[in-house]
Amino acid sequence: MPEYLKPMPVPDHITETFWAAARQHKLLIQQCRDCGRNQFFPQSSCRACLSENLEWVEASGSGKVYSYTIIHRPPSASFEEDAPYTVALVELGEGVRMMSNIIEIEPDQVRVGMPVHVVFEDISPTISLPKFRPAAT
Amino acid sequence: MSHSWSRQVAIAGIGESDLGLVPDKDPMQLHAQAAKRALEDCGLKNTDVDGVLTTGTANRLILMHSVLFAEHVGIRPRFTTSMQIGGATIIQMVISAANAIHCGMADVVLIASADSIRSFVGYGELMSIIGEGITELYSKIGHSQFECPYGPTLISTYALAATRHMHEYGTTHEQLAQVAVSIRKHASMHPDAQKREPLTVEDVLSSKMISWPLTKDMCSIISDGGAALVVTSAERARDLKKKPVLLLGAGARTMQEHVTLVDDLVGTAAADAGRQAYEMAGLGPKDMHFAQFYDCFSITPILFLEDFDFCEKGDGGRFVEGGKRIEIGGEIPIVTHGGCHAHCHPGLPSGIFHITEAVKQLRGEVGGARQVKNARVGLVTGLGGHFSCHTALILGTD
Ligand SMILES: [Zn+2]
Numbered sequence A: 001m002p003e004y005l006k007p008m009p010v011p012d013h014i015t016e017t018f019w020a021a022a023r024q025h026k027l028l029i030q031q032c033r034d035c036g037r038n039q040f041f042p043q044s045s046c047r048a049c050l051s052e053n054l055e056w057v058e059a060s061g062s063g064k065v066y067s068y069t070i071i072h073r074p075p076s077a078s079f080e081e082d083a084p085y086t087v088a089l090v091e092l093g094e095g096v097r098m099m100s101n102i103i104e105i106e107p108d109q110v111r112v113g114m115p116v117h118v119v120f121e122d123i124s125p126t127i128s129l130p131k132f133r134p135a136a137t
Numbered sequence B: 001m002s003h004s005w006s007r008q009v010a011i012a013g014i015g016e017s018d019l020g021l022v023p024d025k026d027p028m029q030l031h032a033q034a035a036k037r038a039l040e041d042c043g044l045k046n047t048d049v050d051g052v053l054t055t056g057t058a059n060r061l062i063l064m065h066s067v068l069f070a071e072h073v074g075i076r077p078r079f080t081t082s083m084q085i086g087g088a089t090i091i092q093m094v095i096s097a098a099n100a101i102h103c104g105m106a107d108v109v110l111i112a113s114a115d116s117i118r119s120f121v122g123y124g125e126l127m128s129i130i131g132e133g134i135t136e137l138y139s140k141i142g143h144s145q146f147e148c149p150y151g152p153t154l155i156s157t158y159a160l161a162a163t164r165h166m167h168e169y170g171t172t173h174e175q176l177a178q179v180a181v182s183i184r185k186h187a188s189m190h191p192d193a194q195k196r197e198p199l200t201v202e203d204v205l206s207s208k209m210i211s212w213p214l215t216k217d218m219c220s221i222i223s224d225g226g227a228a229l230v231v232t233s234a235e236r237a238r239d240l241k242k243k244p245v246l247l248l249g250a251g252a253r254t255m256q257e258h259v260t261l262v263d264d265l266v267g268t269a270a271a272d273a274g275r276q277a278y279e280m281a282g283l284g285p286k287d288m289h290f291a292q293f294y295d296c297f298s299i300t301p302i303l304f305l306e307d308f309d310f311c312e313k314g315d316g317g318r319f320v321e322g323g324k325r326i327e328i329g330g331e332i333p334i335v336t337h338g339g340c341h342a343h344c345h346p347g348l349p350s351g352i353f354h355i356t357e358a359v360k361q362l363r364g365e366v367g368g369a370r371q372v373k374n375a376r377v378g379l380v381t382g383l384g385g386h387f388s389c390h391t392a393l394i395l396g397t398d
Helices: A016-023 A077-082 B027-042 B065-072 B089-102 B124-130 B134-139 B154-169 B173-187 B201-206 B270-281 B299-307 B316-320 B339-343 B348-363
Strands: A028-032 A054-058 A062-071 A085-092 A097-101 A115-122 A128-134 B009-016 B051-054 B079-082 B108-116 B209-212 B224-233 B245-254 B377-384 B389-396
Touching: A016 A028, A016 A054, A016 A128, A062 B154, A085 B154, A097 A128, B009 B027, B009 B089, B009 B348, B027 B065, B027 B108, B027 B224, B051 B065, B051 B089, B065 B079, B089 B108, B089 B224, B089 B245, B089 B348, B089 B377, B089 B389, B108 B348, B154 B209, B154 B299, B154 B316, B173 B201, B173 B299, B173 B316, B173 B339, B224 B348, B245 B270, B245 B348, B270 B299, B270 B377, B270 B389, B299 B316, B339 B348, B348 B377, B348 B389
Parallel strands: B051 B079, B051 B108
Antiparallel strands: A028 A054, A062 A085, A062 A115, A062 B209, A085 A097, A115 A128, B009 B224, B009 B245, B108 B224, B245 B389, B377 B389
């Protein structure tokens, strides 16, 4: 595997479950056992009711593009080979949003509302990054 | 509960440092220069000041920045702190100053904010932390595990809002470009503006693509400089050199930090800040003679025209078309000094120029073609982070 120079997620005590599942190509979100709300990105407590009684549930991986931008001037040199690339907010079927890249499609073909599905990119021996591609029609 | 200070607190003095490219002054010198000019503007001395507020500078490694600044300019304040809520900070500082004055915890508050993010004078070894420059630093803002791995930038937050606005309301690239064109037109009339060459819609659209749909000319410039404000009671301000500019109303709302968690990218909480400010002032959008919208990117004035109720939600793009309605002489002139787009954008401090410009307009000091005729009341807005923090201030002379 070539050296990966882009920012690499570093799992912590809150997110290690998420990244371990991602390694198995499963997308987890948090669900609050007290108020029932789904939550992404994960943290130690529910942002709605402050409960620490959170459980991990597997998301369907299906969503729609809420909005997107095509980055021509990347934040750092490590992204330059990818530019122009798409940064999107994807709204999952479970009602939460995620930032991600839309791949396997030319950036100028991406549309708001487009159905997308998660796909995992293995970027290191331990980290797989959830990205999205157009859903099969 | 209402203990409103509406019309009881005033901006008595303003001062701007050298602006644009200032290769011979570090941030503290810029602060001190602006402060001296603001005190001279209203005829007060450093020893009259008993409140000091600053934002700190981009390196953020100076602890107790306001204390360092107070020492530098010979002030021993009763009330002092440094604040940081991005481009919403300056108005939040004015609100804090008014609160302190109104409840007797300070008589005269000096607000100062300046930075050197173009020349990086005095940054020394901090340059190795900042790296390539300020855009590099700002681009590192984001969730380290759930945003940064995808390569977003601060600009991309605003591009995401622009894309969504185009999708929901049919806003066009040309309308986005018009915002930059109209703001540049105002800058072209301002002797201190960093960018003064007039632009066309074509120029803006053909400038370098940064984060589609936003091009370079739809983004903030990078500058050195800063300014200072002297805030005191309206009563005391009436005895000073210049006509007091009264604080009529103010409002604020902070939503979230990360763009991933923004509820609605095209209907911002600025509307809430605006409602508070209008209610406190007892005024509405029709009463405003200008609107110094925080204009970090060309999409924000479009959103703010809607959120501050100058037009219906979704009509912002059509409102700016052709530019006439938002330019001086039009229905609601916006960003009359050239703003973050063209006047001066030293990062965090840049919102202070939206206030100094409002004060100059209300005093009638601008003169010439850039002066809004008979300007007696106007709106200033602030926006920090990723649509995170929204602030609004209504200023007037009566
Ligand atoms: Zn909950």
